[in-house]
Amino acid sequence: MFRFDNPIYLWLLLLIPLSVMIYLYSIRKRKQRIARFGNPTLVRQLSPMTSKKRSWIKFVLLELSLLFLILILARPQIGSKLATNKEREGIETIIALDISNSMLAEDVAPSRLEKSKLLVENLMNKFSEDRIGLIVFAGDAFVQLPITSDYVSAKMFLDNINPSLIETQGTDIGKALQLSMNSFTPNSKVGKAIILITDGEDNEGGAEEMAKQAQSKGIKVFILGIGSKEGATIPMPDGGLLKTSTGDVVKTHLNEEMCKQIADAGHGVYLHVNNSSTADAVLGRELDKLQKGKINNIAYSDFDEQFQALALLVVILLIADAVLLERKRRW
Known part of the structure; x- marks a missing residue:
């Protein structure tokens, strides 16, 4: 049997769509500021090393890290031992x-x-x-x-x-x-x-x-x-x-x-x-x-924690985010 020992923390998942909306809003405001600064095409030519794709990838990595951290807080568990009926x-x-x-x-x-x-x-x-x-x-x-x-x-x-x-x-x-x-x-x-x-x-x-x-x-x-x-x-x-x-x-x-x-x-x-x-x-x-x-009634008397794999994924995602730069590599 699978369960979350602290399911109340799953409400924190609402932070994910909220952060997506904030990120999209910030992109929109940034475009408006660039438009006031000068011609967008010319600005892009003046900053050839900027990569929109990398910015999106880094954002997705952080969102996945947040998702897995919330699941860890909720303590996913699987029943490992059946109690006497x-x-x-x-x-x-x-x-x-x-x-x-x-x-x-x-x-x-x-x-x-x-x-x-x-x-x-x-x-x-x-x-x-x-x-x-x-x-x-x-x-x-x-x-x-x-x-x-x-x-x-x-x-x-x-x-x-x-x-x-x-x-x-x-x-x-x-x-x-x-x-x-x-x-x-x-x-x-x-x-x-x-x-x-x-x-x-x-x-x-x-x-x-x-x-x-x-x-x-x-x-x-x-x-x-x-x-x-x-x-x-x-x-x-x-x-x-x-x-x-x-x-x-x-x-x-x-x-x-x-x-x-x-x-x-x-x-x-x-x-x-x-x-x-x-x-x-x-x-x-x-x-x-x-x-x-x-x-x-069949009941589980013992549950095994299942956060370890999620914690490893969080570490990998954060390392990937740190290694990946927002600007393009010269080569």
Whole structure:
């Protein structure tokens, strides 16, 4: 298992694009000063030993050195020794998240999708001994993260979720429920729950039957409907609004009745997600009611530092920068 022991230092990576912008700005200002001094072509002829290419190379070398130094500060490590499996009491939860384009609507702040991700992250913060898995779906469904007790990885995968992960649009809730059921471990003594978050639009059918199957297997189904009945337009990444093939602006609405029907079919629970935190509290209480069983968690007891190779690269890059002159060699 790979990890950064001090991941907070990775925020320093923002210094790299900042330094690039400053460098480009300095080049621009330098050109302006040369233009005020005299004809740029004549100035270049008066300084034939100046090399723009070498200046760029030296800048790239320094940027790479900065990158590797930041990674060293974050302390990259690889797990080298497995601890004895620890048995814990917990539940298994699969979160199926709708990532169709309609989830970009902003009738729930900041958007349906971002609100859903925030809800899931808050849920993870409350977990301690439980296992969690992530499934994303639209017109198709796939496993984003297999069921795990590694909440750090789960949050990383959650951050990267966006509608571009699935090209097929639509909302195939039935397929998402079926994939969720197949993603649990065979442990029958552990409480299992599917938390499906959707606005319920363009359902492909078969969802109620899948909910019944989940109930017959002892899996609790929670349908979280997000959005408003009044609806909202769908902003797109290019700054415009989603339109039909005829040019009409698309307006998306929460299909609450359909969400309730799926929950009722599986004797589950329907919750409406809006700008309040009511759904979070109710969901937490319902999950606490599930039977907790013994879960084997694999954990690493020892990690090996992996900074040595990066440190060597930094030394090589700095030596190369020192040796390389900005002006051309006479030969």
